[in-house]
Every structure is written in structure tokens, then in C-alpha cells.
Amino acid sequence: MKLYYFLPSNNSRRAHAVALHLNIPIEFEPINLQAGEHRTPEFLALNPAGRVPVLQADDFVLWESNAIAQYLASQTPNSLWPDNPKSRAAITSWQCWELAHLSKGTQPLQYERFVKKVLQLGQPDERVVQQATNIFHKEATVLEQHLSEHPYLAGNTLTIADFAVASDFTYAELCQFPLENYPHICHWYAQIDALPAWQKTSPQSA
Numbered sequence: 547m548k549l550y551y552f553l554p555s556n557n558s559r560r561a562h563a564v565a566l567h568l569n570i571p572i573e574f575e576p577i578n579l580q581a582g583e584h585r586t587p588e589f590l591a592l593n594p595a596g597r598v599p600v601l602q603a604d605d606f607v608l609w610e611s612n613a614i615a616q617y618l619a620s621q622t623p624n625s626l627w628p629d630n631p632k633s634r635a636a637i638t639s640w641q642c643w644e645l646a647h648l649s650k651g652t653q654p655l656q657y658e659r660f661v662k663k664v665l666q667l668g669q670p671d672e673r674v675v676q677q678a679t680n681i682f683h684k685e686a687t688v689l690e691q692h693l694s695e696h697p698y699l700a701g702n703t704l705t706i707a708d709f710a711v712a713s714d715f716t717y718a719e720l721c722q723f724p725l726e727n728y729p730h731i732c733h734w735y736a737q738i739d740a741l742p743a744w745q746k747t748s749p750q751s752a
Contacts, residue, residue, distance in 0.1 A: 548573040549614070550592065550600040554749040555579075556656075556713040557611040558599045563709050564615045567743035568624055611713075612641045615706045625703045636700040640707035644714060648689070651682030652714040652723070659721040679724060686728050693730035704738075712738040716749065 549565060549572055551558035565572050577583045577598050584596045593600045593609045601608040601617065608614050616638075619627030627634065655678045658670035689711070692699065699707040715735050718725060725732055738744050 547571070547601060547603040548575050550575045550577050550589070550598055550602070552577050552579050552584075552598045553747070555598055556716050557597075559716060559747045560706070560709045560713040561599045561601070561611045561614040561618065562747045563713075563741075563743045564618050564626065564706055566746055567709075567741065568619060568622060568626065570618050570621055572618075612638075612645070612706075612710055615709065619706055626706045626709075628701075628705070633701060633705075637705050637707040640699045641710045643685075643688075644711045647681075648685045648711065648714055651678050651680075651685055654678035655682065655721045655723060656717050660717055682723065686725075686731060690728045690730050693734045698734070704741075708734075708738055709744075712744070 547570070549561060551562050551574065553559075553562075553576060562574070564570075565574075577589065579598070583589060584598060589600075590596055592602060592607050595609065597609065599609075599611055599614055601614045608617055616627060623629065627637065654674050658675050658678070662668060662670060696702070698704055699711060712735055715723065715731075718735070
């Protein structure tokens with residue numbers, strides 16, 4: 547198997563970390579988005595959308611980070627993706643929540659406060675920042691409440707749901723996410739951040 551990924555990418559990180567955490571035998575192939583390697587004919591043949599990550603397992607090609615994480619975790623018995631329908635449904639629920647709701651707050655903050663600076667696209671749009679901050683607080687309140695009662699997102703052990711949601715916080719400090727009033731989120735993320743697989747997939751690890 548081969549995983550095509552871009553180290554600074556939040557989405558790449560969740561799949562990359564799952565593979566490392568489970569010691570899945572896999573080849574890692576970095577794709578340089580800044581150099582346009584995701585737009586080459588060879589890469590577009592794997593994913594016509596031109597996005598990472600992409601998993602290639604012989605003639606089976608899979609896009610989308612959460613689907614890749616589920617597939618990778620299915621390769622061996624483990625607690626990240628328990629062989630239990632209710633557990634898997636709970637995990638998928640958090641993955642869907644991150645995509646549909648949490649990311650609507652975190653991604654604009656990351657773009658306005660980090661990506662724009664890197665690409666020299668001007669100053670943050672404060673109207674967008676305020677809208678994203680409002681969304682962030684709404685969704686962070688949901689996450690904080692859950693983590694005040696549970697050590698992890700889907701049960702009492704680490705699962706791929708935690709990797710999925712934690713990836714949104716990769717640039718939390720750099721992008722000034724307003725986390726001051728969310729101690730349970732901070733404690734939970736610190737546990738994820740201490741994992742060797744998470745440290746190895748940090749954008750700063752290159």
C-alpha cells in the first residue's frame with residue numbers, strides 16, 4: 547500500500563497518523579502541493595479532484611481522509627476501529643460532525659491567519675474571522691461538554707474519531723483559536739499531541 551500525503555495538511559495528518567499508530571506496512575509518498583504535484587496527469591489519474599491524501603492498494607484507490615483512516619484501521623484488530631457496529635457508528639458520527647460543523651469554524655481561521663500569510667495574500671478578513679469564531683465557539687461548546695464526561699470521543703479509548711477531530715487543532719496555537727474557556731478540549735488534545743504517531747506527523751517534524 548502507498549499513502550500519498552502532504553505533511554502540512556490536516557486531512558493528510560489524520561490518515562498518516564492512523565497508519566503510523568497501528569504500524570501498518572505502508573509506503574509514504576509525499577506530494578508537494580506548492581510545486582503542483584497534485585495536478586500532474588499521474589496524480590489526477592489516482593484522484594481526479596487533485597487532493598490529498600490518497601491511498602493506493604494495488605488496483606484499489608481510495609480518497610478522503612476519513613475513509614482512508616477507516617480502511618487502514620480495518621487491516622488489523624485494534625481499538626481505534628473496534629469490530630462493533632455501535633462503536634463504528636459513534637466514530638463515524640464524530641467524523642461527520644467534524645466535516646459538517648467544526649471545520650466550518652477552524653478552517654476559515656486557519657486560512658485567514660496562517661495560509662494567507664504563507665501565500666502572501668494580504669491581511670486577515672476580520673469579518674470572516676468573526677464569523678468563523680462564532681461557529682468555533684458553538685461547536686467547541688459541544689465538544690467541551692462531551693469531553694467533560696468522556697476521556698475520548700467515542701468511548702473510553704482512543705479511536706480514529708479522535709485523530710479526525712484533533713487534526714482540526716493542528717494549527718490551533720498558531721491561528722489563535724479561542725480555547726481559553728475549554729479546558730477539557732485542551733486536556734484531550736494534549737493527550738493526542740503526546741502520541742508518537744501524532745508527533746511524527748506534525749508539520750514541524752519535517
